[in-house]
Amino acid sequence: xxxxxxxxxxxxxxxxxxxxxxxxxxxxxxxxxxxxxxxxxxxxxxxxxxxxxxxxxxxxxxxxxxxxxxxxxxxxxxxxxxxxxxxxxxxxxxxxxxxxxxxxxxxxxxxxxxxxxxxxxxxxxxxxxxxxxxxxxxxxxxxxxxxxxxxxxxxxxxxxxxxxxxxxxxxxxxxxxxxxxxxxxxxxxxxxxxxxxxxxxxxxxxxxxxxxxxxxxxxxxxxxxxxxxxxxxxxxxxxxxxxxxxxxxxxxxxxxxxxxxxxxxxxxxxxxxxxxxxxxxxxxxxxxxxxxxxxxxxxxxxxxxxxxxxxxxxxxxxxxxxxxxxxxxxxxxxxxxxxxxxxxxxxxxxxxxxxxxxxxxxxxxxxxxxxxxxxxxxxxxxxxxxx
Numbered sequence: 531x532x533x534x535x536x537x538x539x540x541x542x543x544x545x546x547x548x549x550x551x552x553x554x555x556x557x558x559x560x561x562x563x564x565x566x567x568x569x570x571x572x573x574x575x576x577x578x579x580x581x582x583x584x585x586x587x588x589x590x591x592x593x594x595x596x597x598x599x600x601x602x603x604x605x606x607x608x609x610x611x612x613x614x615x616x617x618x619x620x621x622x623x624x625x626x627x628x629x630x631x632x633x634x635x636x637x638x639x640x641x642x643x644x645x646x647x648x649x650x651x652x653x654x655x656x657x658x659x660x661x662x663x664x665x666x667x668x669x670x671x672x673x674x675x676x677x678x679x680x681x682x683x684x685x686x687x688x689x690x691x692x693x694x695x696x697x698x699x700x701x702x703x704x705x706x707x708x709x710x711x712x713x714x715x716x717x718x719x720x721x722x723x724x725x726x727x728x729x730x731x732x733x734x735x736x737x738x739x740x741x742x743x744x745x746x747x748x749x750x751x752x753x754x755x756x757x758x759x760x761x762x763x764x765x766x767x768x769x770x771x772x773x774x775x776x777x778x779x780x781x782x783x784x785x786x787x788x789x790x791x792x793x794x795x796x797x798x799x800x801x802x803x804x805x806x807x808x809x810x811x812x813x814x815x816x817x818x819x820x821x822x823x824x825x826x827x828x829x830x831x832x833x834x835x836x837x838x839x840x841x842x843x844x845x846x847x848x849x850x851x852x853x854x855x856x857x858x859x860x861x862x863x864x865x866x867x868x869x870x871x872x873x874x875x876x877x878x879x880x881x882x883x884x885x886x887x888x889x890x891x892x893x894x895x896x897x898x899x900x901x902x903x904x905x906x907x908x909x910x911x912x913x914x915x916x917x
Contacts, residue, residue, distance in 0.1 A: 559902065576897065582897075624814060627758075633777045635769070639765055641663065645670045645792075653675075653702050655731070657706040694730075704731050719735065723761065750764070832896075834847070
């Protein structure tokens, strides 16, 4: 058992101690700190700026008035409301699948979905930089967990070949993010789909950071690359581009029924409040509309502007810009320096990222203004290059 004082002292000495800070997130990509300062919020995952969208607020308020503040039971008892079912139908339609199942959070989705798919006789083969929730879901499943080098298709092929040689009929679940949360780079989904088909594996793609931002209708990177129909499980959150809270998996009807009957994070948890489901449904409607398309275009323009300012022209569009500075103290100092210039970008440190790669994780959203991004580019260049 931990000695709490010793544990916290060791974290502080290593520059790894975290503290919670009160932040008021404001419209227009701004935030107000506890001391009253207003700063540009570069740490939000609200990629389309929908958290303050009037349609979401109206849907939320209406559902609270009609259904109450909470669901009051789990999904399998009396917790499933019309709002949950409508949200799942809309997600399935957007993703082009037979069904979808919603969960209380992205983390709960990862735990429930992976543990429902794989068991002790199977192997979960995961990109080495996959999110912690995906790793925990694989561990909870009891399956063997193996990783392949990040976005390295030769590494994935070798691992699949080894697993097939060892067990020709064994179950394999390949897991990757579409847009990686800490680096903002994209998975080569076309190549991954080809390999999973070649070796008879199932494929789970976490679209947490692609959903809403990429694709003609905002369904994500899989839609943009035209491979949605070849992905067995399209997973994601409703807390980023959708601006609300929760998670989902879109899949076949049979697999959705499996989730309902075996996903412990669904079965043994009170359902998300109907108001959250109603607001999320309103977000999905915006995402797939003409307005959503315009918001994605705006994100693309701002992201390209920042890429050009940082000397990264041609970088694939992503809202996430990692500014790797290396050591923890250097990242903390860089975050403080940006804050003094009016930009909120907290340092990201181990264990969220590998040791020696502490960074600022900059996010550009549709709520930002071009002038803010221009000033940010200048501030980052001065910070990184002293000019």
